Amino acid sequence: MLITISGTPGSGKTTVARLLSQRLGLPHVYAGDLYRAEAERRGLSLAAFNRLSEQDHSIDRQLDARMAEYARRGHVVLEGRLAAFIARQEGADALKVWLTAGDETRARRVAERESGDWRKILEDNRERNQSDANRYRDIYGFDLNDTSIYDLTLHSDEQSPAALAETILAAAREHFRDGDGERG
Numbered sequence: 001m002l003i004t005i006s007g008t009p010g011s012g013k014t015t016v017a018r019l020l021s022q023r024l025g026l027p028h029v030y031a032g033d034l035y036r037a038e039a040e041r042r043g044l045s046l047a048a049f050n051r052l053s054e055q056d057h058s059i060d061r062q063l064d065a066r067m068a069e070y071a072r073r074g075h076v077v078l079e080g081r082l083a084a085f086i087a088r089q090e091g092a093d094a095l096k097v098w099l100t101a102g103d104e105t106r107a108r109r110v111a112e113r114e115s116g117d118w119r120k121i122l123e124d125n126r127e128r129n130q131s132d133a134n135r136y137r138d139i140y141g142f143d144l145n146d147t148s149i150y151d152l153t154l155h156s157d158e159q160s161p162a163a164l165a166e167t168i169l170a171a172a173r174e175h176f177r178d179g180d181g182e183r184g
Helices: 013-024 031-041 046-055 058-073 083-089 103-114 118-140 161-175
Strands: 002-007 028-030 076-079 095-100 152-155
Touching: 002 013, 002 083, 002 161, 013 028, 013 076, 013 161, 028 031, 031 046, 031 058, 031 076, 046 058, 046 118, 058 076, 058 083, 058 118, 076 083, 083 095, 095 161, 103 118, 152 161
Parallel strands: 002 076, 002 095, 028 076, 095 152
Antiparallel strands: none
């Protein structure tokens, strides 16, 4: 079983992915953790590392190669902006989920998590999203705004993470159904 969870910052990806991981007994692999760890290893802020990544595409390629390996192996909840694209590129059977929420909702969630000013985070989120979209288009030809590749799109503004996880679990049961609950 492979479930990919993608979405914009503050959409609830990590919370929902962790719940799914716990419920299914599958590892949770988060591209953001891998990316942040590399920024820290290099002694760079996330903003500085994003700027470097815009110039040095080997950074994304190395991270995405690690994510592709997890996608090929399966039996994981794979979280990241490109997780669904990578699973599709690898030919992996995956339930591909996109989480979304309004800009202000997402900024307020990030501000609460990081103890920041939501207005500043709103602008940071927009810049980060544009940076990511440009990089992924330039490197891979992926359009982050193309949600047609997702099996399930959920709006997290009004739903609890637990309710979102239950919806995804039901979709996963259907997607991977073959008599014993899993396919592939």
